[in-house]
Amino acid sequence: MEFKSIIKACLLVFCISAFAQDNNTVVQVFNKQPLNFGGKKGSDAEAHMLQSGRIVYKKVSVPSFPNGTDVSIKLTVRSAGDRWDKSGSCFVVADPELISILDVSKGDKEFPKDSFKAGNHAGIVAGETYQPVVELMRFMTPFGVGFYSDNSVKYRRPVYIPSWEKEVVWEHDISQLKDLVSNTFYIGVWIDSWTAEGYNFDLQLTYSNRDRKTLKVLPLVNSIPYVGGQPIPDIFAKQPLVHDFKLKKNAKNVKLHYITTGHGGHSGGDEFIKIKNSVYFDNSLVLDTIPWRDDCASFRRFNPTAGVWIKKDSAAYYDYKTRKRAVKEIEERIASSDLSRSNWCPGSSVEPMVVSLGDLKKGEHQLKIKIPATPVDGDKLNHWLVSAYLTYEE
Numbered sequence: 001m002e003f004k005s006i007i008k009a010c011l012l013v014f015c016i017s018a019f020a021q022d023n024n025t026v027v028q029v030f031n032k033q034p035l036n037f038g039g040k041k042g043s044d045a046e047a048h049m050l051q052s053g054r055i056v057y058k059k060v061s062v063p064s065f066p067n068g069t070d071v072s073i074k075l076t077v078r079s080a081g082d083r084w085d086k087s088g089s090c091f092v093v094a095d096p097e098l099i100s101i102l103d104v105s106k107g108d109k110e111f112p113k114d115s116f117k118a119g120n121h122a123g124i125v126a127g128e129t130y131q132p133v134v135e136l137m138r139f140m141t142p143f144g145v146g147f148y149s150d151n152s153v154k155y156r157r158p159v160y161i162p163s164w165e166k167e168v169v170w171e172h173d174i175s176q177l178k179d180l181v182s183n184t185f186y187i188g189v190w191i192d193s194w195t196a197e198g199y200n201f202d203l204q205l206t207y208s209n210r211d212r213k214t215l216k217v218l219p220l221v222n223s224i225p226y227v228g229g230q231p232i233p234d235i236f237a238k239q240p241l242v243h244d245f246k247l248k249k250n251a252k253n254v255k256l257h258y259i260t261t262g263h264g265g266h267s268g269g270d271e272f273i274k275i276k277n278s279v280y281f282d283n284s285l286v287l288d289t290i291p292w293r294d295d296c297a298s299f300r301r302f303n304p305t306a307g308v309w310i311k312k313d314s315a316a317y318y319d320y321k322t323r324k325r326a327v328k329e330i331e332e333r334i335a336s337s338d339l340s341r342s343n344w345c346p347g348s349s350v351e352p353m354v355v356s357l358g359d360l361k362k363g364e365h366q367l368k369i370k371i372p373a374t375p376v377d378g379d380k381l382n383h384w385l386v387s388a389y390l391t392y393e394e
Contacts, residue, residue, distance in 0.1 A: 025207040027062055034080065035191050036198025050105040051228055053198065057102060057188030062205070064183050068212035070175045073136050074204040075189075075349075078146030078167045081197025083305040085337070085346035086141045087263065087385060089226075090203065091133035092177070093186040094219045099130040101226045102186060111227075117243075118235040125221050125243045132222035133188075134180060135387045137172050138259050141191060141199060142347030143337055144305030153304045158333055164304040170349035176257070176391045179214050181205060190226050215391040220245065220367055222387040233383045236371035241386075243367045251360045251392035256281060257352040260291050262342025262373070264382035270374050271341055271382075279355070279388075280368040286355045291343035302347035303337035310334070342384075360392070 034042040036053045046058050075090055093100045101123060103109035114127035126132060144153075149164035157164065174181070181187070191199055220243055223233040235241060260277050262270040279287035300306075310331045319326045337346040344350055367388065374382040 023209055025063065025209060027060070027205040027207070028202075029058060029060060029187060029205060030056070030189070030201060030203040032200045032202060034198060034200050035189060035193065036080065036082075036196055037194045039080075039196035039198050042200075050102070051226070054193060055105065055188055055190045055226060057186055059184065060187055061184045062182055062207070065178065065207060065209070065214075068214045069178060069182075070173070070208035070210055070212055071178050071181055072171060072206045073174050074169065074171045074202075074206070075137055075139065076167050076169045076202040077139070077141055078200055079141070079144045079148065079197075080200050081147050082141070082193050082195045082199055083144045083148065084141075085143050085303075085306075086192045087224075087261070088139045088141055088189065088191040089135050089224055089385075090137040090139070090189050091135050091187070092180045094131050094134050094180055094217060096186060100186075101133055102188070105227045117241055118238045120231060121223070121233060121235045122230055123227065124223055124233070124235065124241070126219050126245060131219045132387070133226070134177065134217060134219050134389050135222070135259055136174050136177060136181070136187070137170060138261065138344075138350035138385070138387075139170055140261075140344045140346055140348055140350075142168055142299065142302035145302045145347065147197075148304040156304065156306070156308045156333070156335070158300060161301045165301050168302045168347050172349065172351070175212060176215055176255075177217055178212070179217055190224070213393065216251070216394055218245075218247075218390040218392070220388045220390065221369070224385050224387065232376050232381050233385065234373065234376045236369070236373040236384050236386075237375035237382065240368050240370040244364060245367070246364055247360060247362045249362050249394055251362075251390075251394065254357040254360050254390055254392040256286065256355040256357055256367075256388060256390055258287060258355065258386070258388045259350055259352045260371075260384060260386045261344045261350055262291070262384050264374065264380060266380050269380060269382050270384065272339065273342070275342065275371060275373060278370040280366075280370070281355075281357055282365055283368075286357065287353060289353070292340065293343055293345050293348065294340040296340055296345035296348075297335075297338040299345050299347035300335060300337060303335060306335040306337035306346065308333050308335050357390075
């Protein structure tokens with residue numbers, strides 16, 4: 001009985017499974033955790049579901065790593081019956097003492113007025129009593145990986161793919177966010193699923209225990225509509241997003257981390273057209289880019305249920321009968337997942353763009369994001385999911 005009591009106490013303290021591996025501290029936060037809309041909840045008693053299951057989060061306790069550490073995140077996702085590509089976000093609550101999307105989603109708090117932008121878009125920017133969550137990883141689920149990865153969809157499979165993958169795995173170095181993912185914190189995953197089947201996922205954090213400077217983190221912006229009632233964020237089609245904020249102390253080696261993806265899954269929507277993102281800091285243009293991915297066909301093995309159509313093409317080949325090179329007309333599969341998109345592909349994760357801002361004085365500063373986006377029009381749900389935060393040394 002004494003041994004069982006010790007084990008139980010350890011579980012209550014750490015809330016998660018942590019073990020040493022090659023001098024690393026590996027933390028298994030979630031394992032085959034369901035995420036869906038009104039479906040299965042899973043057996044993890046410490047996992048909390050919000051928004052009918054579209055958000056899953058957990059309170060986690062890990063060592064403080066006073067000398068700093070490298071940190072990496074590993075996220076594995078499988079379809080549990082959802083056939084579609086969906087936006088996803090793994091996030092951490094930056095300051096549990098302030099209002100967050102978790103408090104609002106549970107009905108304990110409301111979004112404060114200084115978090116609103118463009119009229120009715122709540123929870124977009126940090127304020128006096130509220131901070132948006134910080135994204136540890138932005139990702140896009142593939143079409144049906146895992147649940148549909150058998151030969152029932154074999155006629156959609158190109159000849160260069162021997163079999164469909166069973167899951168998709170993403171790993172990111174998030175050492176710059178060590179200050180937010182040590183000690184005790186809240187970590188969660190959101191997927192924009194509207195099916196009862198949804199997905200299941202694993203989430204793991206790895207700490208190297210190597211000495212490394214710990215950076216401060218300041219959340220600024222997050223336009224993802226995590227909470228029910230937040231409208232589709234077509235705010236950039238209405239006006240630039242301007243966020244005024246204050247640094248309490250001088251900051252050294254400041255970097256802006258900017259994550260952006262365009263959405264609107266219809267022909268001519270912001271998902272499928274090139275649109276410039278212009279980011280200004282203290283009235284200086286610091287990032288001017290067209291975020292675009294044209295390598296989506298490389299993720300084809302993760303997308304068994306992507307829609308497929310046939311396109312005629314001319315193919316060069318070697319004719320063994322004539323022993324000469326020739327060209328002939330062929331019909332080739334084109335999948336929806338192959339199409340280029342606004343900084344994402346089905347089955348891909350999205351790396352932050354990082355801009356060095358140098359040293360900043362304490363006091364007032366301004367971030368402005370300008371995207372000439374397309375407004376929502378009926379079922380044409382154009383929008384941009386954008387988040388940004390600062391890292392710095394004091």
